[in-house]
Amino acid sequence: MTNNLKFDYDNPDYYDNREVSWLGFNYRVLQEAEDTRNPLLERLGFLAIGSSNLDEFMMVRVAGLQDQHYMGANYVDSKKQWSPDEQLAEVSRVNKANVTYQYQLYYQLIKECEEHNIHFISIHEASQKEWSKIKDFYYQAVFPTLTPLGIDAYRPFPNLNNKVTHLFVHLYRNGEEQTAIVPIPPLVSRYYHYQENNHHFLVPVEEIIQAFIHDMFKGYEITSSFFFRVTRNADLDIHEDGAEDLLAVIEDYLIKRRNGRSVRLEVDTRTKHPEVLADDIDYLTRQLELKERDVYLINGPLDLTGLNEAIDDLEAYYPNLTFNKFTPVYPKELQGTNVFKAADKKDLFFHHPYDSFQPIVKFIQDAASDPDTIAIKQTLYRVSNNSPIVQALKTAAEHGKQVTVLVELKARFDEENNVQWAKVLEEAGCHVIYGKTHLKTHSKIAMVMKLKHGKLKRYVHLGTGNYNDKTARIYTDMGIITTNDKIAQDATDFFNYLSGYSKQPEYHYLHVSPFDIRDTYMEDIDQEIKQHKKYGNGHIIAKMNSLTSKRIIKKLYEASQAGVKVDLIIRGICCLNPGIPGLSENIRVISIIGRFLEHSRIYWFNNNGDEKLFLSSADMMTRNMIKRVEIEFPILDADIRKELKAILNVYLDDNIKARYKLPNSHYAYVRNDDTPVDAQMVFATKAEIERQDPRSLQTSHKKWLNRIQSHLATKKNK
Template identity: 40%
Template sequence: MKFAVGDKYESIIQKSDLVSRDLSWLKFNVRVLDQSKKEHRNIFEKLKFLAITASNLDEFFMIRVGSLYNYLDYEKERIDYSGLREEPFKAKLMKDCQLFHSAQHEHFTDKILPELVREGVSLCNTSMLTEQEQEKVKQYFLKAIYPMLTPMVYDGYRTFPILMNKLLVFGVVTTSPGERKDMRKLSFVQIPANIPRFFEIERDNSLLLIPIEEVIREHIISLFRNVNIEGISLFRITRNGDFTLEESEDMDANFLEEVKRKLMERKTGRVVRIEIEEGYSKWMLNSLLERWNLKMDSVFLVKRASMIDFTGLWQIVGGRRFKDRLPQMHEPVKPLSYQEEGRADIFEILKEKDVLLHHPYNNIDSILDLIETAAEDPNVMAIKMTIYRLAKESRITKALLKAAENGKHVSVLFEVKARFDEENNIREAKKLQKAGCFVIYGITHLKTHTKLLLIVKKDDSEITRYVHLGSGNYNEDTARLYTDIGLLTTNETLANDVSEFFNVITGHSMPSQYKNLITAPRDMRNQLIEYIEQEAENARAGLPAGIFIKVNSLEDSEIIYALYRASQSGVTIKLIVRGICCLRPGRQGLSENIEVLSIVGDFLEHSRIYHFHNNGETRTYAGSADMMVRSFDKRLESLFKVEAPLLEKQLMNILSYNLKDNVNAYRMQEDGTYLAKHPEGDEPEFNVHKEFFNLDPEQVIQVKLIE
């Protein structure tokens, strides 16, 4: 049965009180693409954001479209927030994906390529080269590429080869001399991932970039001697990367092996997308569509003037020739609550006061230094932490290994189900386990997403617990690109809460309550709804009421309807949601008092902050959790209360600055679209990604979200 995506389905979508999670995500990637169109950015920044949209879309197809096919293939029922069932929703989703794909490639050919030429960089094929340059390319092919290529024929004698996810592939249709056309054969030539995307030739003061597929296309006949080549088609496939672990009674015993098995299955997962160059062999494509049970709406056509797979643009962005062309990051500044000069003993500082860190404006080195110092300090007895994603050359792993070597008790929960970091986390966890650390490979049916660190130190006759709680990963690479919140404290209440939570994670404990910690999956959704309902009650009583929340994603319907009810009660609600937002702001009779902004710019907004006015007795939390079903029901998450007046003001100021931004901000409309905010009248530009490097402490202390 075929479904057209016309006015009928559009009207159903707009009538729904909720915005589709997947359609909302596509709108987010549109905002990322918009960064590549900003006039104030140079060509290398524009290339970076275009590459990010491509890697974003790859993951979207692997996970979200892959998940949709899990329903379609196994005839499971699902109604999307849009109100559409599986097939109509797929038709709508593919239509929007096709539109986005067209926008990407139109921007690349019409804007990016001409601007690159003005910078002295040209993408070209071999016909545009001199004889000497062509010979250079030929020798490169013969020596570096030809030995790595393996033509794989598919016919009645050979099985269909496994084509790898996200690799460029040539499909070559051939016949033997004298054979009928219906005896044609199909062969595949995969381009290995470890070959650079472009072959570079310097000519005078310019740089010529020859895509690797053009180099191979020019010489591919050398792989098919004495046969007739009927067609050569360049394409790329995306496979389903969404997997869930099968629950069973003996799951705990085989947990790690089950994860490894699923990772192997990901390599042969169901094909969900084909990107193919124009001029393709129709016979070949029809064969692929039939084999992979796909329709033409899953085929994305790429013009020869463009290129398949914009993630290859990272080679240009990261090239040594242009390394200075990307904006240099501002030097990190000292946290407002930790202005001491010199290298004062961080342990002594934390005994006196809490320190709030706001990355990347504040350096992550203070956390890394704390762990490294603890590893060497003879008075430190134990280090416990949760790890979700690590940097490639992680200082964290090295410090924990050193701590174990020095005889300290080290407990680490490595979340081996962290998507696309599974293999790295298993490898790093085994290193620690071999060194004598107590390692947990995650918890069977939950992802441990909370970010916690506990250091136990004995000084004279006293034992002090040093705690770090955060919104971001213990990853020194992403900490320079993501905005995140971290709290360093020796507060006994939080230390008790964190100790109890570690007992839940590493043992079999169910504490009756936490004092300053809200955790999932136990009570986070209910606690947040209770706070929302308190604001609604205050508003109905004529008291000041306000809700200010900053998250990556808002998708949980119970939270959304609680916010709708609060809006109808007169509560001022301002939400800063970077990505997915399934709530409709500004709908008459439903959400007139809700405003939604999205900040997309130089840094990836990753911090989560929850602020409730509570008639002046404010409640302010930060932590690892978004407002999503998975965060509340399928993950170990935590939000920590910030009570120190200066630190709470800092969090309120972060919210205030985000709301003021008129450079990186987009305002969500009732229909689910977004409009960019711009300075109005004589209003100066306010770029939140610059302003945090120049904080005025007095302004922070005086900040108010509700007058």
């Protein structure tokens, strides 16, 4: 039913602020640490993920807002119309509540650990028997790595490293007070782990340092000490204009980033009440040029990413406290043949991590050694440290094949890694390019060209995720391999566009940002509105990581007002508010956070039964639409479209991990009386069944979902 009410689409009440919405996402990550359906060590892991996420958020997003504040810029958030100061104030308020919740969970979980004979203890709780071993460990493995930094007229306040925990020390001798700072080396193990009577004990190394630090300041009395941590701006501009060598520009940028402006100060208040520390906190705040809103007083150990080390130490002893081992299935259509022979027959679809990533690796490896291969072209955004794909590209070049690789040097926090890979590939004889000025190339595409019997055959892989064999085990992503002539021609034009001088090509099937993905998506929404007005069956489903583009949100509001049903599966940021009467009441938003990081992007339109379905490297974010080179590609194979629609339905049926967004911007768990569905568990079980009997699953959503539910029930009863 069409809604004729008039709404001001610029009303700030209809949107969420991007940064505050992200904090809501990180809160949902922390909720996984509270979810007792997750194994205990995995719950600790979610606390670590929350801290890691937050570090990056502070270094990039908060840093950017602070830059605007210091420049006196009058930029306002396009959705809430907030100034940088208003955003920083709200971020501080919401984030401090998140951090309080995180540490409540931390103490709850370490108490639960005690029930399994795992004890996170202070050094003063260590047994007398172990004390001498701890002392030996300190003097042999830790003390030599420490460097005290005195502060006086001859030694000014030091440049403290990003994300490193420091010990602030007050000293006294002969009526004089002195101050020193001792950085805790990040490469030293976070915990001293020992066992006694089948109990495991973990002592934080920073507390061991604090206990023995007096030996570093002989002749002085240590009157007090406490821990603090500084986070710095990593969102520095890369000056590309006129650069003759982008590699050199990036290397210079990496050096400058280490000394970025301070954006956050965290202080451990367990040993000293904040009032006692007030003068010291004020001193650090002034030296670091921070404001009160940037200071976080924490009643607990700083930097909970260190919990990952504890989990690594413990998981061999407590496999029952971690997720059951999951082994991806090698796709049945590739068993007994290679990727290229299978792709000659039909398009191939991959759903990682449930489907093994190995066929994608083999796609490049086999091409590198095949005499028929004449050229390989590929984009690389983030790759693993010992990437087999990079090794295969090197091999191909060494075998005389033409290899063109776009290495994105501006992939945040992977710049240094990518600089090194670019040099390695160039040395091997690959033609390495770095993309377009002022744009990041975030596309995931690889093309292999073979000359068979005098005829050129092109094989194209398109995906939603990186060519990274490590993250492919924990990120949910999708991709296809196709020999479709028009897609292959589009791929050829795309690589020529990146490596040469030409305007954006006219593609047959690919939609390529900047702008084209956004514009065609909005056209598809308009078409769905038109079809709905005629046939009454309008329906849009979109799965992505984040939705921030105001132009797309407005268009989705238009669709809802026209009566089109809109289902959005958005893991992270969502600036759209669903369920507003008359405006967005036909829009449903759910977020799924679980064992695997939901990373695939799927866009589906009913189109009166003539379905349109696309996969993409792009989220519907402003940056993806106008500041990146992204690819959206159609699914042309009917069987793959059918499977993808079934996958979308499983996500929409999730009533275990899914949360739905309320009109007030909060999220609540989906709870109903339907058959329990945990989407990620469904896909993992489907892979397990397929591994046991490749013929046992039908492509019908209902049939294979029922088969999986029966399988899970059988396992539970056993």
